[in-house]
Amino acid sequence: MSRLTLLALPLLALALPASAQEVGNSDSADVQVTGRVAPLCILGAPSPAAVDLGQMVSTSGARVGRIAVLPVQTVSLPRSFCNFAGSTLTVAATALTSSAGGTPPGGFARAVNYTAAGSGWASSPTTVSTEALDDGSAATASGTGATQPLPKLADIAVELSQFNVPGDALLLADRYDGIVTVTLGPAAVVQR
Numbered sequence: 001m002s003r004l005t006l007l008a009l010p011l012l013a014l015a016l017p018a019s020a021q022e023v024g025n026s027d028s029a030d031v032q033v034t035g036r037v038a039p040l041c042i043l044g045a046p047s048p049a050a051v052d053l054g055q056m057v058s059t060s061g062a063r064v065g066r067i068a069v070l071p072v073q074t075v076s077l078p079r080s081f082c083n084f085a086g087s088t089l090t091v092a093a094t095a096l097t098s099s100a101g102g103t104p105p106g107g108f109a110r111a112v113n114y115t116a117a118g119s120g121w122a123s124s125p126t127t128v129s130t131e132a133l134d135d136g137s138a139a140t141a142s143g144t145g146a147t148q149p150l151p152k153l154a155d156i157a158v159e160l161s162q163f164n165v166p167g168d169a170l171l172l173a174d175r176y177d178g179i180v181t182v183t184l185g186p187a188a189v190v191q192r
Contacts, residue, residue, distance in 0.1 A: 096178035097136035109134040109169035122146035
């Protein structure tokens with residue numbers, strides 16, 4: 001083989017891969033990637049988690065044995081959110097009632113009513129007042145606030161105030177318990 005032929009063979013070998021690429025051409029395909037985010041509402045942890053009103057009656061003076069003037073109590077639910085439009089804040093409150101049941105003697109009561117107002121979510125607070133009877137019956141009330149039109153992240157405050165006893169009666173000695181339930185969720189859909 002001549003020297004010229006030997007030099008031409010490596011050049012031909014270099015040219016073959018380039019020409020093979022041109023003949024094979026490349027191809028591509030699209031792969032769709034999807035995901036979803038579920039509608040979600042989360043309330044921040046209540047702070048404080050429990051409200052202790054302590055001694056609720058006056059122990060001296062003209063109102064001895066009757067409900068004392070109790071200070072407003074505020075519970076914060078920080079960094080609460082809904083990731084969708086059209087949510088509402090609902091507040092349900094149960095009056096503080098005595099664990100002892102039955103009809104109290106005349107002039108006495110087993111219930112302490114109050115107002116619970118949740119603010120910081122919609123354009124106006126969600127307010128509810130309990131109206132328990134002197135025996136502690138009819139203790140629960142509930143209210144739903146205005147609709148929040150946009151997704152929102154906010155600190156919600158629930159204020160407990162206006163503590164009172166049915167008929168301003170004397171309170172029976174006992175432990176009194178109540179509860180406030182705050183719910184953040186979608187606004188109710190009106191059926192037509």
